[in-house]
Amino acid sequence: MKIQNRIVLIFTILTAGIILSLSIFLYIFTSGSIASSFYHRLEVRAKLVGHAALQKDKSQTSIYYDIKEKHLGDLPYEQHQIIWKNDLKKADSLKKKLPLPQTFYDEIIRKQPARFFKNDTSYVGMNITQSGENIIVLSSAVDLYGLEEMENLKNLLTTGFLISLLFVFTFGKLFSIQIFSPIRRIIRNVKGISAHNLNQRLAVDSNKDEISDLATTFNDMLDRLEITFDIQNNFVSNASHEFRTPLTIISGESQLNLSDSGISETVRESFRTIFHESEKMEHLTNSMLSLAQTGFDGKKEKWEAIRIDELMFSVKETSDKIMPGNGVEINFDELPENEQKLIISGNETLLKAAFSNIVLNSCKYSDNKPVLIKIRADEKFVIVEITDQGIGIPDREMSQIFVPFFRASNTGKYKGYGIGLPLANNIIKLHQGNIVVDSEVGVGTRFIIYLPIEI
Ligand code: ADP
Secondary structure, eight states, rough: OOOHHHHHHHHHHHHHHHHHHHHHHHHHHHHHHHHHHHHHHHHHHHHHHHHHHSSHHHHHHHHHHIIIIIIIOOTTTOOEEEEEEEEHHHHHHHHHHEEEEEEHHHHTTTOOOEEETTTEEEEEEEEETTTTTEEEEEEEEOHHHHHHHHHHHHHHHHHHHHHOOOOOOHHHHHHHHHHHHHHHHHHHHHHHOGGTTTOOOOOSSSOOSSHHHHHHHHHHHHHHHHHHHHHHHHHHHHHHHHHHHHHHHHHHHHHHHTTTTTTTTHHHHHHHHHHHHHHHHHHHHHHHHHHHHHHHHOSSSOOOEEEEHHHHHHHHHHHHHHSOEEEEEOOTTTSSSSSGGGEEOOOOHHHHHHHHHHHHHHHHHHTTTEEEEEEESSSSEEEEEOOOSSOOOOOGGGGGGTTOOOTTTTTTOEEEEEEEOHHHHHHHHHHEEEEEEETTTEEEEEEEHHHEBBB
């Protein structure tokens, strides 16, 4: 889960917990206070009824009832039961009629006021003593007003709880989006920086907070990276340049000696080997130079309109020179009728290096078995398919074949350096294209290269 969502969740759960606890506390407190006030009102009435019952003079009894009527009024469903001390039978039958717990009766016997609540009805029990005579009054009533109050309070608290949850969640979400927007901006900017534009830097906010610290730290790191990349790039470029001249001389000299008819067959064979090996070395140094250049600044190269079918012919020529006896064949069956669809915009030298590397790999890893090159096009791309019947690439290593200097585990008996494919990939990407590889060990490999048509 994203930190942004985690913060919203924690924020909402925490606030929900606090609001819920407060609501429960408020509900219990209010319900206790309403119940206690109702018990009190019921006890006052129970006392009046008890004293009225204990009056010997019946005119006095009616005075008590008058007072109750005028000043207190009746409570909803109000009922009173009087038990005289010596009327134990009535007490027993009452116990059966009113299924109240034993503790309630025990409290009355201990001469304490007893209270109990069951099925919306409040019960009180009291001992009333007057002029040495003692009676027990059991009174009950329903607090309709209190029950309604509590129901309203419950609805109010539930609605309030749900509405505040919605508010907290919405504001939490907006708040976290706002908090994380500078971080998202940094991520976007960092994603846009690659080896091609290492000179770019992140914008640093003027307010001195953690986010601006983070941006400054990234910028410092990019400074160090740029310097290291430049040193490495210059080294590879210089070394490749230095190798080029002696290699051209070796290849030229061996070619000159090959044309001499006076040399023996053994010497000729030896010069042929020197010539082939120096051609390979030249190809390798050119590849390294191109890799260094494309990896850092492809704009150094010249761009022009290129016909892909012509380019593939020249790739085949180079392959024939480097690997004589290869099985490369170009198939034109699916060539688009509209020639415009064969034209792309790019750098010929680089594209030739890229395609040569892929085609030469196919020849090498299939021991010169047939390699089929197909050219076709769709609406946006010209597509070149290079299929071989070679050793294939193990599935689990497929993701690494574009990593510089990586070589698959089944390439033991083949010579190589692991820079051809990364170079090809860099070049195709530089041309806004894409390479798709599909391979099966022991069956073969197919490279599908997509390059945008120039229209
Ligand atoms: P290398 O010099 O080793 O050929 P590359 O960079 O050209 O280096 O290729 C990287 C790796 O990709 C190779 O070592 C090989 O394992 C694999 N690979 C590339 N092309 C093929 C192919 N046509 N068939 C099988 N494996 C291939």
